[in-house]
Structures are given as structure tokens and as C-alpha cells.
Amino acid sequence: MVSVIRQLSCLVLGACVLWLSACGGGGGDSNSAGSPGNPVTPGAPGTGTLALTVSGLPTGTLANVSVTGPDGFARAVTATTTLTGLAAGTYTIASDNVLNGTSLYSAAQPSQTASVGGATSPAVTVTYGAPQTFRLALTAVASGLTAPIFLAAPANDPRLFVVERAGRIRVIPNSTPPATPLATPFLDISALTTTDGERGLLSMAFDPDYAINGRFFVYYTATDGAITVARYQVSTGNPNVAAATGTVLLSIPHPGATNHNGGQLAFGPDGMLYLATGDGGGANDPAGNAQNTASLLGKVLRLDVRGGSYAIPPDNPFAGGAGGRAEIWASGLRNPWRFSFDTTGLLYIADVGEGAREEVNVMPATAAGLNYGWDRTEGTTCVGAATCDTxxxxxxxxxxxxxxxxxxxxxxxxxxxxxxxxxxGRYFYTDLCTGGLQSFAYRDGVVTESVDWALPIPGTVFSFGTDAARELYILSNGQVLRVQRGT
Structure with missing residues (x-):
């Protein structure tokens, strides 16, 4: 198969930025009552009832209603229902906006009250009116960066940390535009990496206890191409500058091809460090790394980095050493450039395809040992054959x-x-060639509301990022752009 080399872009100064794609050489977020995002607080037991009717929404669209009352009662309601076993007292029914695709529905009465008593069983109707078109916009928070390729922030910290591909991490003091990156890099390891092909400093992750221990981790390709994970420490005298020397925890040989390095590392909800590696490059995984559990390429790895080096979590699928490398958490990936954890406990892995399909894998973060198919399948299609063993x-x-x-x-x-x-609850992504902002919702194991926001992103997108408040950012052509409500 003759594959097509695709570059992300070339910077104005002529330095080539990351290659991601098919280079031949190159959760559910259920909004139902009692779901992870909508806990139920039962309150004191009683005998009262409250009938709640929801109208005006398209079939299958979940309402966004919260009911609060005596003794700490709180419940999220997404459809017509009757609440029973209520204690006597006054209940408040708050109805927030509902988004279905790009249609925004607002309740005629955003807030109502109802009195529940021994002989009183009130009925309340929440009526949503005709929808308005909902739009998004991008605000430039900062500019003047050189090949920004990742953005992160420690918990409860107003600063933004932007990874520049050439090997620097820059600090933006706050997210109020126009913000200016500090002149002195937080970290500069440009002497340790190279930017040929898809290589460089590709991402970073702050230790969950960063405020206490000052540790953070970086993912880069060394000058010999090896995928490298290293730990660094913030300096004792300046919170905006890290100590210059780090400790290499893991080095994965990546000889030959300069593409398909993966690039993401992140801490999971279990406190373990996850990283996603590419298959080693070349068309259709010529070395067979993705399906080879003796190789760390084409995988998601899971490490315990709480000690001086790294340890193998005992619940890793090959922790005993039989059947594969103990670091492996998942296999069968081609070039998982970016993945992320949701607060619902789901892991989203966007895996760059070869020549036909692009995919997002969504599974519980606790699901160990999964095989996502490459290079037997690309998406749901078989590679090089009409049928294959799946x-x-x-x-x-x-x-x-x-x-x-x-x-x-x-x-x-x-x-x-x-x-x-x-x-x-909406997952955002873009595509190198189409360049628009898109999203979908994943609820109860089903993808719904796939939306193209008709919002062209200036330049070429290199990555997304989030700050400590979980607001969403896009990195494009030297800029940090924040996603926000449009007019």
C-alpha cells in the first residue's frame, strides 16, 4: 500500500511541526438521577409525592432539572417522573438549559417551588420553549509561543503550562487575555530532544500531589529517537522554574522511523501514570509491534511512579510477567497522539488511522488488557482484507x-x-485535514449528538488542553485559544 505522508504544518520560521497521521513511513455521561455526575441525596424518609412532567424537548433528549428540599434532599431529573417518599416541606425545582446538537432549549420557568405535605401531592410541569441556535467561539488567551503542542495546569493553580515541541515548557501566569508567557522557561530540555519527523517534547503531567511534592513528568523523544519518560522537580526558590536535571524513568527504543511516537502521558483516577506509545512507524506496522505484547510500542502503559523509579501496579494484566510486558495496560494502537480521562471514570483514546478511518476508543479506565485491534483492524474495518478474525x-x-x-x-x-x-459531557476533537471543532456525547455506551460546530480554527491545531478549572483550550500556530460561548 502506498501511504501518503501528511504533515501538520510548517511554522513561519520554517521549522517543521509534528507529523501525526497515516504516514506510510511515515461515558457514559448519563444524566439520569443517581448517575456519577448527578448524585442522589435521599433526605429524610417521608410519605409525600411530587409529580414532575417534562415537555417541549425532542424525543430522547434528557432534561436538566434538579430538585432540592428538606433535610438535604437533592435529586437530578432527566425525564417525566414521580418522586416518592418525600418528607413534608418546600421543594425547589430548578431547570437549566438543555443542549441537543446545536439547539439550545430553555425552560419557561427556570425555578419553581412546590409544597409537599401529608395530604398534598403537588404536580409541577417543566416546559421547554422553542430552541435557539447555540454557537461557540474562540478567544485568544496568549500568543508568541513557538510550536505549542500541549497545555496543562496543576490542581487549584491559575497558571497555564504550555509545552513547546522543541523542548521547552512555558508558564502563562493566568488565563486572562491578553496573557504574556514568562520569558524564562519553566523547563528547557531542548538539548535532550530533536524535532525531526514527529519527534520532540510532546506532553507533560503534574503529579496529583504536585502542590506538596513539586513533581511533574515529561514525555519526549531522545536524540536517538527513544520514547522517554522523565521526572522533574520544581525548584525550591522559584515556583515558575523547575530544576534543570531530571530522572529518566523509562526509555523505549524507537529506531528507524521518526513517526508514530504517540505522545501523551496523564495520571488516571487511580493515581497511576498512563502513557500511550505509537507502533514504531511505517505503513501497516511493519514490525508488528501493536499486537506484540513483548513490545511496549503501540500500547497504553500504566506505571506506579510514587517511588524513586517506577513500579508495576499489581493489577496490570501482565504484572506477573507471563504473556507480555508488565507495563502494558492496553494494546493494538497505531498512533494514539492524545488520550484523556473523564470525571465519570471513562478513558477516551483518539487513535490516528492509516489510510481509511479515524477512531476514538471509550472504555472504563478500570478495563485492563483490552486490544483495540491495530493492525488487524483500522476502526471497524479489516486491514488488507474484506474479513478478518476480530x-x-x-x-x-x-x-x-x-x-x-x-x-x-x-x-x-x-x-x-x-x-x-x-x-x-461532550467530547471535543478535530481533524488535521478538516480543521473544524467537533464533538460527540457518549451516554450509556452509545455515541450521540455528533456535532460539527462550524467553527474554523485559525491555522493548524496541534493539541487540546485543559486548565485547573477544566476549561478547554486549543493550541494552534503559536496561540492558546479558549473555547467559550459564542453570540
Whole structure:
């Protein structure tokens, strides 16, 4: 198969930025009552009832209603229901906006009250009116960066840390535009990496206890091409500068091809460090790394980095050493450039395809030992054959073909910020070749509301990022852009 080399872009100064795609050489967020995002507080037991009717929404669209009352009672309601066993007292019914695709529905009465008593069983109707078109916009937070390729922030910290591909991490003091990056890099390891092909400093992750221990981790390709994970420490005298010397925890040989390095590392909800590696490069995984559990390439790895080096979590699928490398958490990936964890406990992996399909794998973060199929399958299609053996393979939750002009998925995050609450639970991504902002919702194991926001992103997108408040950012052509409500 003759594959097509695709570059992300070339900077104005002529330095080539990351290659991601098919280079031949190159959760459910259920909004139902009692779901992870909508806990139920029962309150004191009683005998009262409250009939709640929801109208005005399209069939299958979940309402966004909260009911609060005596003794700490709180419940989220997404459809017509009757609440029973209520204590006597006054209950408040708050109805927030509902987004279905790009249609925004607002309740005629955003807030109502009802009195429940021994002989009183009130009925309340929440009526949503005709929808308005909901739009998004991008605000430039900062500019003047050189090949920004990742953005992160420690918990409860107003700063933004931007990874520049050449080997530097820059600090933006706050997210209020126009913000200016500090002149002195937080970290500069440009002497340790190279930017040929898809190589460079590709991402970073702050230790969950960063405020206490000052540790953070970086993912880069060494000058010999080896995928490298190293730990660094913030300096004792300046919170905006890290100690210059780090400790290499893991080095994975990546000889030959300069592409398919993966690039993401992140801490999971279990406190373990996860990283996603590419298959080693070349068309159709010529070395067979993705399906080889003796290789760390084409995998998601899971490490315990709480000690001086790294340890193997005992519940890793090959922790005993039999059947594969003990670091492996999942296999069968081609070039998982970006992955992310949602607050619901789901793991989203956007895996760049070869020549036909792009995919997002969505599974519980606790699901160990999954095989996502590459290079036996690309998305849900067989590689090089009409049919193939898919036994033991986990299909993607979402995929799209290159027929619509796409060529390489750039995965992002599920929105969990507060600035645009209507976006809660939607996973955002873009594509290298189409360049627009897109999203979908994953609820109860099903992808719904796939939306193209008709919001062209200036330049070429390199990555997404989130701040400490879980607001969503896009990195493009030297800029940090924040996703926000449009007009």
C-alpha cells in the first residue's frame, strides 16, 4: 500500500511541526438521577409525592432539572417522573438549559417551588420553549509561543503550562487575555530532544500531589529517537522554574522511523501514570509491534511512579510477567497522539488511522488488557482484507472515514468546565485535514449528538488542553485559544 505522508504544518520560521497521521513511513455521561455526575441525596424518609412532567424537548433528549428540599434532599431529573417518599416541606425545582446538537432549549420557568405535605401531592410541569441556535467561539488567551503542542495546569493553580515541541515548557501566569508567557522557561530540555519527523517534547503531567511534592513528568523523544519518560522537580526558590536535571524513568527504543511516537502521558483516577506509545512507524506496522505484547510500542502503559523509579501496579494484566510486558495496560494502537480521562471514570483514546478511518476508543479506565485491534483492524474495518478474525478485539466507540476529507484525528477532552455548562459531557476533537471543532456525547455506551460546530480554527491545531478549572483550550500556530460561548 502506498501511504501518503501528511504533515501538520510548517511554522513561519520554517521549522517543521509534528507529523501525526497515516504516514506510510511515515461515558457514559448519563444524566439520569443517581448517575456519577448527578448524585442522589435521599433526605429524610417521608410519605409525600411530587409529580414532575417534562415537555417541549425532542424525543430522547434528557432534561436538566434538579430538585432540592428538606433535610438535604437533592435529586437530578432527566425525564417525566414521580418522586416518592418525600418528607413534608418546600421543594425547589430548578431547570437549566438543555443542549441537543446545536439547539439550545430553555425552560419557561427556570425555578419553581412546590409544597409537599401529608395530604398534598403537588404536580409541577417543566416546559421547554422553542430552541435557539447555540454557537461557540474562540478567544485568544496568549500568543508568541513557538510550536505549542500541549497545555496543562496543576490542581487549584491559575497558571497555564504550555509545552513547546522543541523542548521547552512555558508558564502563562493566568488565563486572562491578553496573557504574556514568562520569558524564562519553566523547563528547557531542548538539548535532550530533536524535532525531526514527529519527534520532540510532546506532553507533560503534574503529579496529583504536585502542590506538596513539586513533581511533574515529561514525555519526549531522545536524540536517538527513544520514547522517554522523565521526572522533574520544581525548584525550591522559584515556583515558575523547575530544576534543570531530571530522572529518566523509562526509555523505549524507537529506531528507524521518526513517526508514530504517540505522545501523551496523564495520571488516571487511580493515581497511576498512563502513557500511550505509537507502533514504531511505517505503513501497516511493519514490525508488528501493536499486537506484540513483548513490545511496549503501540500500547497504553500504566506505571506506579510514587517511588524513586517506577513500579508495576499489581493489577496490570501482565504484572506477573507471563504473556507480555508488565507495563502494558492496553494494546493494538497505531498512533494514539492524545488520550484523556473523564470525571465519570471513562478513558477516551483518539487513535490516528492509516489510510481509511479515524477512531476514538471509550472504555472504563478500570478495563485492563483490552486490544483495540491495530493492525488487524483500522476502526471497524479489516486491514488488507474484506474479513478478518476480530476475536478478542475491542471496537471503537466512534469512528469516521476519510471520505469526508478527514485524515488524522486530534483527540481532546470531555468538557467539564463551568463557563459553558451546556457543554457538559461532550467530547471535543478535530481533524488535521478538516480543521473544524467537533464533538460527540457518549451516554450509556452509545455515541450521540455528533456535532460539527462550524467553527474554523485559525491555522493548524496541534493539541487540546485543559486548565485547573477544566476549561478547554486549543493550541494552534503559536496561540492558546479558549473555547467559550459564542453570540
Amino acid at each position: 476475536t478478542g478485539l475491542t471496537p471503537p466507540a466512534f469512528e469516521y472515514s476519510h471520505a469526508g476529507g478527514g485524515c488524522a484525528i486530534l483527540g481532546g477532552y470531555v468538557y467539564r468546565g463551568s463557563a459553558v455548562p451546556e457543554l457538559q
